[in-house]
Amino acid sequence: MTQTDPTSIRVAVSTVIVALRPHPDTGAPALWMPLVRRVTAPFEGSWALPGGWVGPDEGLEDSAAARLRETTNVQPRYLEQLYAFGDVDRSPSRVVSIVYWALVHPDEADSVPDDWNVRWFLADEHPQLAFDHDRIVEYALWRLRNKVSYSRIAQAFLGDRFTLAELRGVYEAVLGRTLDPANFRRQVAQGDAVLATDETTSGDRHRPARLYRSNPDLAYADNGPLTPPTRQERPCPSR
Incomplete structure (x- = not known):
C-alpha cells in the first residue's frame, strides 16, 4: 500500500x-x-x-x-x-x-x-x-x-452597547426562529451575561430603550483548557 x-x-x-x-x-x-x-x-x-x-x-x-x-x-x-x-x-x-x-x-x-x-x-x-x-x-x-444555546457567544456580534431587542435579534437570526420578547427579557434578567447601563437610545421615533453591555468578567465562550469537544459538540465523521 x-x-x-x-x-x-x-x-x-x-x-x-x-x-x-x-x-x-x-x-x-x-x-x-x-x-x-x-x-x-x-x-x-x-x-x-x-x-x-x-x-x-x-x-x-x-x-x-x-x-x-x-x-x-x-x-x-x-x-x-x-x-x-x-x-x-x-x-x-x-x-x-x-x-x-x-x-x-x-x-x-x-x-x-x-x-x-x-x-x-x-x-x-x-x-x-x-x-x-x-x-x-x-x-x-x-x-x-x-x-449559542449554552454560551454568551451571541454578544460577539454586537458593539459595546446594545439593546435587548438587538440581542434578541442575534438569537433569532442564529436560531432561525422568533423568540417571545417578554420571555427573552426575563431570561436575560436571570443571568449575568449582560449588564444594564444608565444609557438609553436616542434620535429615533420610538421610546428610548435601555442600553446594555457585556459583562467584562465573562468571556463570550469557554475555550479551554485544551480538551476534546463534548459528545454534544463532536461532529459526525461522515456526511
Whole structure:
C-alpha cells in the first residue's frame, strides 16, 4: 500500500467570518459571511473562504489573523479555532486546513470590502464553494447554532452597547426562529451575561430603550483548557 509522504503535506488556515446584517428582502437581522474569489487554479474564479498558508514563523492563530487582514481587512475581537479538515482528496495536493471562525460586530464588518474579489453573501444562500468549503460552512453554522444555546457567544456580534431587542435579534437570526420578547427579557434578567447601563437610545421615533453591555468578567465562550469537544459538540465523521 502506498503511503503519503509526510513531507508533502502542507498546512493552511481558513476562517468562516460571520456577521449580522439586514436581510435584503425583510430587513430583519440575518447571518452573512464574506467570501473571496480565487484568482488561481484550482477552482479559479470560484468563491472560497478567506485563508492561506501558515507562515514558517507563525503560530496557527497568528497565521489565521494575518490571512484575514490580508484578504478581507478584518481584525476580529473574537477568533476561535473551529476544526481541522484533512481528507486526502479535499485538494489536488495534500493540504490540511485548520479552520477558525470570526464573529464580528457591525464596525468590524464595515471594514470588509465588497467588490469583485471579496463579496458578502447570506450564510445560508451562498454559491457553491471551492474545495470542501461548503462542508466547512455547513459545520460552522451548525456549531454556531449549537453553541449559542449554552454560551454568551451571541454578544460577539454586537458593539459595546446594545439593546435587548438587538440581542434578541442575534438569537433569532442564529436560531432561525422568533423568540417571545417578554420571555427573552426575563431570561436575560436571570443571568449575568449582560449588564444594564444608565444609557438609553436616542434620535429615533420610538421610546428610548435601555442600553446594555457585556459583562467584562465573562468571556463570550469557554475555550479551554485544551480538551476534546463534548459528545454534544463532536461532529459526525461522515456526511
